[in-house]
Amino acid sequence: MNNELNNILDVKQKQQNIIEVKDLCVEYITMEGVIKAVNTLNIALGYGKTLGLVGETGAGKTTTGLSILRLVQDPQGKIRSGSIFFEGQDLLKLSEKEMEEYRGSQISMIFQDPMTSLNPVMSVEEQIAEVIERHQGLNNENSIERAKNMLDLVGIPSERGREYPHQFSGGMKQRVVIAIALACNPQLLIADEPTTALDVTIQAQVLEMIRVLREKYGTSMIMITHDLGIVAEVCDEVSVVYAGHVIEHGTLEDVFDHDLHPYTQGLFESLPNMKDRKIKLKPIPGLMPDPTNLPLGCPFSPRCNYVMDLCMEKKPERVFRNENHYVECHLYKSDTPVESKVRING
Amino acid sequence: MWKFVIRRIIALIPVLLGVILLVYLILSAAPGDPARTILGLEASEESVEALRESMGLNKPVIVQYFDYLRKIIQGDFGTSWVSRHPVKEELAACIPFTFVLAGVGLLLTILFALPLGILAGTKQNSIFDNISMALASLGLSLPTFWLGLLLILLLSVKLGWLPSSGTKEGILNLIMPASALTIQGLAGVARTSRSSMLEVIRSDFIRTAKSKGISKTKVILRHALRNAMIPTLTVMGLQLCNMISGAVLVENIFAWPGIGRLLVQSIQARDIPMVLGCIVVFTLSFSIINLVVDLLYAVFDPRIKAQYKA
Amino acid sequence: MKKRTDNLLGETQLKQIWRRFTKRPSAMVGLTILIILILLAIFADILYDYENVALAQNIAARFTPPSPEHPFGTDDYGRDILARIVHGSRLSLGIGFSSTAVALIIGTIIGSIVGYHGGRADNIVMRVMDIFMAIPNILMAMIIVAAFGANAVTLAIALGVSNIPIFTRVARGTVLTVREQEYIEAARAIGHQDRAIIVKHVLPNCFAPILVQMTVTLAMCILSVSGLSYLGMGIQVPVPEWGSMLSVARAYLTNASYMAIFPGLAIVLTILALNLVGDGLRDATDPKLR
Numbered sequence: 001m002n003n004e005l006n007n008i009l010d011v012k013q014k015q016q017n018i019i020e021v022k023d024l025c026v027e028y029i030t031m032e033g034v035i036k037a038v039n040t041l042n043i044a045l046g047y048g049k050t051l052g053l054v055g056e057t058g059a060g061k062t063t064t065g066l067s068i069l070r071l072v073q074d075p076q077g078k079i080r081s082g083s084i085f086f087e088g089q090d091l092l093k094l095s096e097k098e099m100e101e102y103r104g105s106q107i108s109m110i111f112q113d114p115m116t117s118l119n120p121v122m123s124v125e126e127q128i129a130e131v132i133e134r135h136q137g138l139n140n141e142n143s144i145e146r147a148k149n150m151l152d153l154v155g156i157p158s159e160r161g162r163e164y165p166h167q168f169s170g171g172m173k174q175r176v177v178i179a180i181a182l183a184c185n186p187q188l189l190i191a192d193e194p195t196t197a198l199d200v201t202i203q204a205q206v207l208e209m210i211r212v213l214r215e216k217y218g219t220s221m222i223m224i225t226h227d228l229g230i231v232a233e234v235c236d237e238v239s240v241v242y243a244g245h246v247i248e249h250g251t252l253e254d255v256f257d258h259d260l261h262p263y264t265q266g267l268f269e270s271l272p273n274m275k276d277r278k279i280k281l282k283p284i285p286g287l288m289p290d291p292t293n294l295p296l297g298c299p300f301s302p303r304c305n306y307v308m309d310l311c312m313e314k315k316p317e318r319v320f321r322n323e324n325h326y327v328e329c330h331l332y333k334s335d336t337p338v339e340s341k342v343r344i345n346g
Numbered sequence: 347m348w349k350f351v352i353r354r355i356i357a358l359i360p361v362l363l364g365v366i367l368l369v370y371l372i373l374s375a376a377p378g379d380p381a382r383t384i385l386g387l388e389a390s391e392e393s394v395e396a397l398r399e400s401m402g403l404n405k406p407v408i409v410q411y412f413d414y415l416r417k418i419i420q421g422d423f424g425t426s427w428v429s430r431h432p433v434k435e436e437l438a439a440c441i442p443f444t445f446v447l448a449g450v451g452l453l454l455t456i457l458f459a460l461p462l463g464i465l466a467g468t469k470q471n472s473i474f475d476n477i478s479m480a481l482a483s484l485g486l487s488l489p490t491f492w493l494g495l496l497l498i499l500l501l502s503v504k505l506g507w508l509p510s511s512g513t514k515e516g517i518l519n520l521i522m523p524a525s526a527l528t529i530q531g532l533a534g535v536a537r538t539s540r541s542s543m544l545e546v547i548r549s550d551f552i553r554t555a556k557s558k559g560i561s562k563t564k565v566i567l568r569h570a571l572r573n574a575m576i577p578t579l580t581v582m583g584l585q586l587c588n589m590i591s592g593a594v595l596v597e598n599i600f601a602w603p604g605i606g607r608l609l610v611q612s613i614q615a616r617d618i619p620m621v622l623g624c625i626v627v628f629t630l631s632f633s634i635i636n637l638v639v640d641l642l643y644a645v646f647d648p649r650i651k652a653q654y655k656a
Numbered sequence: 657m658k659k660r661t662d663n664l665l666g667e668t669q670l671k672q673i674w675r676r677f678t679k680r681p682s683a684m685v686g687l688t689i690l691i692i693l694i695l696l697a698i699f700a701d702i703l704y705d706y707e708n709v710a711l712a713q714n715i716a717a718r719f720t721p722p723s724p725e726h727p728f729g730t731d732d733y734g735r736d737i738l739a740r741i742v743h744g745s746r747l748s749l750g751i752g753f754s755s756t757a758v759a760l761i762i763g764t765i766i767g768s769i770v771g772y773h774g775g776r777a778d779n780i781v782m783r784v785m786d787i788f789m790a791i792p793n794i795l796m797a798m799i800i801v802a803a804f805g806a807n808a809v810t811l812a813i814a815l816g817v818s819n820i821p822i823f824t825r826v827a828r829g830t831v832l833t834v835r836e837q838e839y840i841e842a843a844r845a846i847g848h849q850d851r852a853i854i855v856k857h858v859l860p861n862c863f864a865p866i867l868v869q870m871t872v873t874l875a876m877c878i879l880s881v882s883g884l885s886y887l888g889m890g891i892q893v894p895v896p897e898w899g900s901m902l903s904v905a906r907a908y909l910t911n912a913s914y915m916a917i918f919p920g921l922a923i924v925l926t927i928l929a930l931n932l933v934g935d936g937l938r939d940a941t942d943p944k945l946r
Binding site: 069071073075096097100101102103104105108109111113116117118119120121122130131134135164166177180181 | 470471548549550551553554555556557558559560561562568569572573646647648649652
Binding site: 360361362364365368369372373375376483484486487488489490491492495496498499503504587588590591594595598599609610613614616621625628629632633 | 928
């Protein structure tokens with residue numbers, strides 16, 4: 001953690017978790033059946049840190065992010081059970097009005113598709129000013145002033161504040177979204193694949209901007225992504241999500257250098273080899289399980305190279321390799337030292 | 347912006363010309379001799395022929411058509427074959443009545459259907475939503491002329507509260523025809539404003555707005571409403587056009603002296619100039635309504651405003 | 657061989673629409689009513705002999721209110737109203753279906769060809785359609801009927817013609833969106849002929865919106881038939897038709913009010929059923945709900 005962040009957080013905060021999600025279960029009720037999007041998911045994040053939530057499309061990462069803000073679409077989506085402790089407060093027990101106090105001021109979210117995240121009929125400065133007006137009690141004029149400052153901060157000339165979203169490029173739109181999210185200095189920022197819809201060059205700019213702003217304000221972050229490169233750039237800790245459940249978690253080093261779970265191995269192996277272009281691609285065979293019909297036992301068992309009979313019947317328990325790094329896989333037993341069984345180099 | 351308006355008005359002209367040509371052709375193709383119809387079966391062959399000549403009926407249809415156009419540009423809509431009065435006069439007398447009817451209908455729609463639909467959209471699947479949409483479905487299925495009959499039956503015949511025809515009692519006369527005319531429009535607008543509200547509520551930017559901690563009501567009013575208005579405007583314009591053409595039926599049932607009744611009478615009497623005059627009025631009204639709707643889009647959506655300025 | 661537009665459950669488009677349609681009770685109710693009405697229309701002759709019951713006058717039994725013998729009462733000529741309503745359904749449904757079919761087929765073909773090829777033909781055709789659409793359906797039908805006489809055939813043609821533009825628009829609209837999709841480019845790159853592309857790729861995508869529009873137009877045509885007959889510009893008395901029956905009832909509101917109720921109910925029921933089916937189809941084909 002760098003010096004600025006060090007100064008912002010107090011002693012107690014540095015040792016605690018800003019957010020803890022415990023045993024979260026979220027479902028979507030559709031015409032085709034009940035989709036179990038999130039199944040007993042557990043994550044924790046320390047103050048000032050960045051957690052990468054990694055997994056394929058449909059793993060339930062976005063739903064988790066939305067659940068923290070309780071923005072899961074109500075008619076279809078329901079948070080079935082679990083708790084979400086933010087600075088000690090269980091968000092799921094709050095009333096809607098109380099939750100509104102948190103949104104935008106304590107916890108913010110950046111969404112995936114900048115093209116559709118902004119209101120097409122409102123100017124960009126108005127949209128930023130809105131969150132400032134809501135939480136910081138300023139009147140309209142002052143909020144617009146502050147909004148213009150935010151625009152400058154994210155690299156958009158403030159004279160353009162009165163323009164409408166359609167007049168900006170994708171990258172600039174995303175920067176407006178970031179400005180909205182950070183306008184009130186939230187403690188926690190949830191970034192849901194913020195760069196997926198953007199060009200690679202813009203991607204770097206946006207990530208850099210997020211980094212700078214975070215350091216300035218000491219914001220903790222959950223980065224939802226399927227891109228391991230971004231994880232390596234940005235994250236302190238990683239939770240690997242499969243079928244709505246965390247199957248491996250640890251620090252960046254833990255997971256990247258000592259991957260334990262066959263799925264994690266599969267993720268790394270499916271990256272194309274830049275040095276030797278002749279090596280064949282190694283995708284993980286099969287698809288994620290049907291969320292309306294999840295398998296008994298370990299959800300990854302149908303696709304796993306190391307599958308055993310036990311895997312199909314019983315869900316694996318959590319086994320720790322060190323203080324932070326754990327995995328849920330029958331390959332590992334808690335009574336024997338845990339060394340990667342999937343890594344060729346250990 | 348004005349360039350856009352002018353362009354649209356200019357674009358109107360070929361459509362108008364086309365409409366007049368179309369109607370002209372169809373009516374001219376009708377069997378029968380208008381001159382004979384006017385003078386009656388007993389009239390002599392010479393007088394019929396003389397009348398035909400004076401009415402220009404012996405010229406080719408296309409020539410008649412251009413003659414007519416020339417006259418319209420000068421403001422002369424011809425003379426009614428039935429009443430022998432200038433068409434323009436009768437049109438001018440009838441237009442206000444139809445406009446009053448349609449205007450009241452529009453007002454009622456804005457006052458009732460719009461809020462109803464939007465509210466139903468925000469409370470999807472609630473009891474309020476289900477009941478109002480069921481009523482709307484029913485409303486859409488009621489034929490205007492039957493509704494008119496029922497209203498007359500109930501309010502005029504059985505209860506004697508309202509007069510069943512004419513205009514002598516002013517506002518009282520207006521109530522039933524306006525209600526009959528409006529029900530379908532009300533239902534249509536309620537349903538569309540609900541469905542466009544439903545669609546907008548699912549948008550990503552609504553989610554962004556909610557993530558700012560703004561209360562649900564404010565999100566609806568400030569963000570959803572303006573975006574939901576655009577498809578709703580289209581339907582309101584459409585329903586207004588429907589109301590004007592629905593006036594044809596309603597005015598007949600209630601003997602309301604508007605353009606609709608005039609048109610039906612003229613068609614029955616084969617009074618071509620009058621029919622054409624009415625059609626011109628109808629077509630112009632629709633085109634103007636469409637133009638106004640398009641302009642209102644620009645008020646609500648800056649993207650469209652930008653398009654128009656280009 | 658996989659059929660086009662397979663979804664997660666391996667269904668063809670038709671099956672998927674049907675499955676989602678059947679899940680809505682209101683839609684199924686509408687469909688049931690519609691089927692019953694169609695059956696009534698088909699078997700009208702068996703239920704009530706046309707000449708003797710629907711047409712023959714029976715002065716003695718004039719203005720009988722509803723009774724077990726005449727469930728809907730008798731009219732001003734002593735004819736059984738229920739029988740006339742059943743026979744009337746043939747005209748309403750028959751003209752409605754045929755005019756919609758005409759409009760649908762011609763409109764879709766024109767719309768898809770013109771939308772696909774674009775260019776001057778597209779411009780000219782759409783201008784012509786604009787002209788047709790500037791005149792409301794009822795008025796257009798009125799004018800055609802006034803010129804060529806009022807009977808079932810002219811009504812069907814008039815309504816059919818006046819509804820061609822809307823189908824053209826719907827088809828063209830879908831084609832314009834589909835045309836820009838990459839799989840069309842791919843098909844062309846492989847060398848498929850335009851006609852084949854239109855039939856195999858473009859038309860199936862039009863299917864859903866055209867289906868929905870069909871129910872809307874059908875309802876409108878049936879309403880127009882009744883409306884025109886009410887004004888005396890459609891089916892003429894004494895042929896039983898719901899609208900013309902209502903126009904007769906107008907004169908007898910004071911002493912035989914039941915005459916005004918039942919034919920109207922028949923119209924309402926038909927239109928309601930069509931609207932419910934239309935709504936069900938709209939939801940079943942909505943891509944956002946997939």
